[in-house]
Amino acid sequence: MNLLHRFISAGRRVDGRSDVWYVFLIITGWVFAYFHGLDRPVSLWDETAYMTAAQFAVERGYWIVPHVPYNGWSGPEAIGVQPFLLKPPFAIWLQAASMELFGVSPAAGRLPAVVCTLLLAVLTYRVGRTIYSRNAGFVAAVVVLSVTMVFENYHGGRSAAMDVPMLLFGTLAVYATFLGVRRDVSRIRLFSVAGLAVGIAILTKGFNAGIFAFIVLPLVLIHWRAFLSRGAFLGVSLAVLVPLSWFAVVELLHDGMVVSMFYEQVLNRVAGEKISHPGTFGFMNFPYFRTAPTLFAPWWFLFLAALVTVPLGVVVRRGRSRLTTETGFVCWWSLVVFAFFVPTGNHRWYLMPMVVPMGLLCGRLLDRGFRPGPEAAGIAVGVWLTMMQTAAVGDALALAPVLSTIPEPAARASMAIGVLGVHIAVVYRSQWAGTISSLTRIDARCLTVGKRVFIASLIVIVLVQVPFADTGWRASEQQERVADELHSMTAPDTPVYVHSSADVSIYAFVFHAERPLRSVTIDEINTDPSVEYVLINESETARIDRLHSRVGSMSADYFGPYILLRLNQTSASSHTQPSLRPLEVDGVLR
Known part of the structure; x- marks a missing residue:
């Protein structure tokens, strides 16, 4: 191998x-x-x-x-x-x-x-x-x-x-x-x-x-x-x-x-x-055009600039060469994924195979973008577009004392021109800084160090800004808590009966509960004394004719709330007062 x-x-x-x-x-x-x-x-x-x-x-x-x-x-x-x-x-x-x-x-x-x-x-x-x-x-x-x-x-x-x-x-x-x-x-x-x-x-x-x-x-x-x-x-x-x-x-x-x-x-x-x-269009099953900037943040706009300027720069400098062919293949790699799944895909993660060619093009852009060539314009435009999408820049522009006759888009355009102008001035320094050999040697060394510092600082900023918020949904946390409560009350072989009104999106509860599952109907809940723990939609609890207490409640994405009940063996109609005390869950009587 x-x-x-x-x-x-x-x-x-x-x-x-x-x-x-x-x-x-x-x-x-x-x-x-x-x-x-x-x-x-x-x-x-x-x-x-x-x-x-x-x-x-x-x-x-x-x-x-x-x-x-x-x-x-x-x-x-x-x-x-x-x-x-x-x-x-x-x-x-x-x-x-x-x-x-x-x-x-x-x-x-x-x-x-x-x-x-x-x-x-x-x-x-x-x-x-x-x-x-x-x-x-x-x-x-x-x-x-x-x-x-x-x-x-x-x-x-x-x-x-x-x-x-x-x-x-x-x-x-x-x-x-x-x-x-x-x-x-x-x-x-x-x-x-x-x-x-x-x-x-x-x-x-x-x-x-x-x-x-x-x-x-x-x-x-x-x-x-x-x-x-x-x-x-x-x-x-x-x-x-x-x-x-x-x-x-x-x-x-x-x-x-x-x-x-x-x-x-x-x-x-x-x-x-x-x-x-x-x-976005009738032939699509998912809005990939609208969601792409979020799915591929913070690199999407840098990638769009690289997709145009990297192959252009390679062709201008290399003509027909192996690097030109390989760059064309990398561009094909990213484009064919997007083109294939736009009409056929229906989930955001289908575009994940674009990540690798996106990284390759962004890497080439940042590596080559501080020397004269199309990549120089690409990195300027890409970095500016990325900056414009950040919350920090948006808040700064919103708080800036701008004349009422200059709307916010004009302020953003001014910033764009400034960023692009400074970048062009740095990249094409030889046209205005003179041609003294010693200055050129110093400038080349400074340029190499500056490029590495820029790439390193950009990477540090990206890693610091990665969203560390937990991606588990609140509903998952609720299902885990209810499962933990069930663990404290039952033996591992205790079955949980699931009513058809609560059969959607309960995987988190199932994983944490580790209890056998059984399907059950309302009639079986009311007549079968072996049914002790029931997971059911709250809207169906009025049909239960047995004394019960609520162990816990949970939502399930867009469904629910679901209730885990503990049932008594006696019919509710045979008692004037409940004989089973409500359970205390999270410090609250249920």
Whole structure:
């Protein structure tokens, strides 16, 4: 595995300089940002479903086919131990392995995605270093670590979701393919790594990994002869056999699984049956144009400037060269992701494969933007647009004593002209500062130091400004508290009966409660004395004809409030006064 060895050996010295400091800084930033809040409450939907499946693998041995005690996507009848076949299992296996080592907890469930984020950042550094330079690769890694899509999104690198692991292996496949078409000697090993990585990406999130086939399409078309080789055949075989081995086993155990997964995860979403937010245009299932500046903050506007000026600068200086072709491929990488998911995607995290090429272009822009060329204008415009979106600048302009005849947009335009003018004056200093050789040498040294100080200060500002607010919702915290209350009152084998009015978005409660679940109707609640603990919507409690007390209440996203009741064995109609004292929860009588 020569390629993997190259990735791990990032500390070796090249050209008299060492990569170890860059990797050390990447790891430092990762530790600083990604270990904060790992034990926060779990989210109500996806990550808790995956962690519950991992919990069942550890505690009940469901490793090959993940199982869950509850599946809120499948309707009110889906209560009780059942296969979880909405997604392939690789990310769940990673979470289960983490729970085996560190115990069942939200932090253990999130740890694999956190580690994958670091590996993705180091891999991005290697890609940037291969194509451009160490500085560009380092900035690209910082972009990956700090962009909102990865850092704060609840499908990002600090959550127990599948997207970052899929992105890691998909990016590895793209990089190995990229190296494979450039080299003849190690092509078999590189294509084998690419195929294995593709297979794992598919085994991580199924058909969503297909976007990486579109990303490498130009490499296949341009270097098609390289793919008529034994190495390419081996890579394709691995890409097919690795996921197919699991799909085949599960298809034998659960007939029709592959078809239902494809229908659920692909056809329904493309057809618009799972629209989460209205799109900007009629053909869209999600408003990607409106949300992109937030999803990719704080780098979006710098990326837009780089998308235009970086390829322009390379073409102007290099003409037809390898760097021009590689830069074109990086631009294609980002654009094809956006173009593919704008009409077909319905969730924000589908754009996550754009993060790596975005980082590469931003890294090249910052590395090249302090020398004459199109990148100089790009960095000026990008930094200004980024500054204009910050709350600090907006508040400063709002408080500034501006004449009533000069509206705020004019003030912002003036700032834009000022920033752009100063930047142009610095970049094109040789046109006005003279041509004295000694001054030029001093100026060149100062320019190099100034560029590094600028990049370092920008990175420090980004890392300081990353939002450390916990992303667990209040509803998750409520469900965790109710589950803890249930723990203090019951034995581990005590069942909780769930009414159909409370069968949506209770994954956080299910994960923390760790109690068997049973489905129940109102008639069974009123007549079956074995039903003791019931989770039900508050609006349905009036139909209960048994004495009961409220253990706790909780919301569930847009649903609820849900009530956990403890039932007496006596009918309420047979008593004039309640014989069961209300329980005290959080210091309040319920």
